[in-house]
Amino acid sequence: MSRPADRALTFLALAGIAFAGCFVDAVRLHAAAAGDANGMTALVAQLRLTDLALFTEARYTRHPSQADLHSAYQDHPLALEHFPTGSLISPPAGLLQATSGVGAGETAK
Amino acid sequence: MKLWLAKQRYLIDFTLLALARRKTRNLGLLLVYTVLVFMLASVTLYSHALRQEAARVLAGSPEVIVQRMVAGRHDLIPPGYLEKIGRIRGVQMREARLWGYYYDAVTKANYTFMVPATNAPAAGEIVVGPALERSRGLARNNGISFRSYSGKLHTFVIADVLPQASELVSADLVLMSEESFRAFFDYPAGHYTDIALSVANPLEVRNVALKLAAALPDARPILREEVLRTYASIFDWREGIVLALLSAAILAFGILAWDKASGLSAEEKREIGILKAIGWETGDVIKMKFWEGLLVSLTAFLLGFVAAYVHVFHFAASLFEPVLKGWAVLYPRFQLTPQIDGLQVATLFFFTVVPYAAAVLVPIWKAAITDPDSVMRG
Structure with missing residues (x-):
């Protein structure tokens, strides 16, 4: 065991076991949290919820899936969005395609 | 087989002793490498778990929500x-x-x-x-x-x-x-405020939405699959932003690793020359360096991944929490359920371990096939 190779391989084997342990632990935690998850899904179904309560600052961040289209500018045309979460929510795919592939003249048609 | 194993053990012995001669430099590299894997793995593990959690929780939401639009705005x-x-x-x-x-x-x-x-x-x-x-x-x-x-x-x-x-x-x-x-x-x-619809046949949801749009032109149907897609794209976007921020660190490490792995120092070249002069074959030198690359990159990957797992699922990703979770005055406290995507782990492994192991081999092969005398003279 005093040889460096043996020490290194033992260390690597232990790290490998810890790596495999992550997967085992994930299964364990997953099973343990199943009750909570079912309760949450039941609440979503009971209250007909549509969104996660992650970003509560504005209606378009509280319910991103229900927000008006172009909601960042919905209050008036110059109302730039002013919530940090808004800047972290991606622009709609169509808008990205329009700016990358289609010229302004074409979009106006 | 026994002989082959014994030979590999000797090669690993030699590699480790050679690495120990430049202990600070190699330990530094290993540390930076591990931290990089840790950061990348933390971001991917967290984002994947959050995406899965959102999909699982919102699977119970209504199939269709109908909003009424007036002048482009949601109305009663x-x-x-x-x-x-x-x-x-x-x-x-x-x-x-x-x-x-x-x-x-x-x-x-x-x-x-x-x-x-x-x-x-x-x-x-x-x-x-x-x-x-x-x-x-x-x-x-x-x-x-x-x-x-x-x-x-x-x-x-x-x-x-x-x-x-x-x-x-x-x-x-x-x-x-x-x-x-x-x-x-x-x-x-x-x-x-709006209307929640339940559709018996999941394959019919899209048809119901089309019929709704035809019957009620001012209605905006929002399907559950669109809700799920919205959340998937939010967390994809967030993960992308963090990875973009990390890209500077990844590039810096890339340069460091490439420099370390591909640019052989005069001392290393002389070492290879001596090994060849005392009878080592080109294959042995390459195997020795292969072990070096594999030991360093595999150790960094395993340690980085395990640390990332513990960080994300046992310490609530406390280091990246504000960026990954976002923030709000009323922020929910929640513990993510681990969801490990095998493909994601394999991708991380491929992009962290393989390039380093490969970068180590190429210059060594070049040095190992040249004449020992000229290598030693440098």
């Missing part, structure tokens, strides 16, 4: 609108929802006021979400007053608090009776 559902939807074939259940937002100046946060379809609290009572309970210091049977948009003060009694385990979806909820809701918001009688 007028009386009689719900009946029109009932005639669309395939719709199993239709239910008008009553909900809205309330800004509380005390906590400087928005609450979502909602009327549950079943088990609604009695008039004058409310059921609150756990984050609201925490931020306002509430408890069951306490009274709380909200000033409505008409200026009137309404007092409610807390009938119950929603379970903490459901905080991810219920942090800011205030459930109340229809009577209290209409009185609080001065909501016109017979009007609703």
Whole structure:
């Protein structure tokens, strides 16, 4: 065991076991949290919820899936969005395609 | 086989002793490498778990939500609108929802006021979400007053608090009776916020939406699959932003690793020359360096990944939490359920271990095939 190779391989084997342990632990935690998850899904179904309560600052961040289209500018045309979460929510795919592939003249048609 | 194993052990011995000669430099490299894997693995593990959690939780949300649009804005559902939807074939259940937002100046946060379809609290009572309970210091049977948009003060009694385990979806909820809701918001009688539809056959959902759009041109149907897609794209975007921020670190490491792995120092070249002069074959030199690359990169990968797993699922990703989770005044406290995507781990392995192991081999092969004399003379 005093040889460096043996020490290194033992260390690597232990790290490998810890790596495999992550997967085992994930299964364990997953099973343990199943009750909570079912309760949450039941609440979503009971209250007909549509969104996660992650970003509560504005209606378009509280319910991103229900927000008006172009909601960042919905209050008036110059109302730039002013919530940090808004800047972290991606622009709609169509808008990205329009700016990358289609010229302004074409979009106006 | 035994001979081969014994030879590899000797090669690893030699490699480790050679690495130990430049201990600080190699340990530094290993540390930076491990930290990089840790950061990348933390971001991917966290984002994947959050995406999966959102998909799992929202799988129970209504198949279709119908909003009414007026001049491009979400408007109230007028009386009689719900009946029109009932005639669309395939719709199993239709239910008008009553909900809205309330800004509380005390906590400087928005609450979502909602009327549950079943088990609604009695008039004058409310059921609150756990984050609201925490931020306002509430408890069951306490009274709380909200000033409505008409200026009137309404007092409610807390009938119950929603379970903490459901905080991810219920942090800011205030459930109340229809009577209290209409009185609080001065909501016109017979009007609703939107409509939730249940469709018996999942394959019919899209057809129902098309029929809705044809029958009610001012309706905006929002399908559950669109909701799920919205959340997937939010967390993809967030993960992308963090990875973009990390890209500078990844590039810096790339340069460091490439420089270390590909640019042989004069000392290393001389070492190879001596090894060849004393009888080592080119294959042995390459194997020795292969072991070096593999030991360093595999150690960094395994340690980085395990540390990332513990960080994300046992320490709630405390290092990257503000960027990955986002933030809000009323932020839900939740523990993510681990979801490890095998393909993601394999991709991480491929992009962290393989390039380094390969970068080590190429210059060594070049040095090892040249004449020992000229290599030693440098």
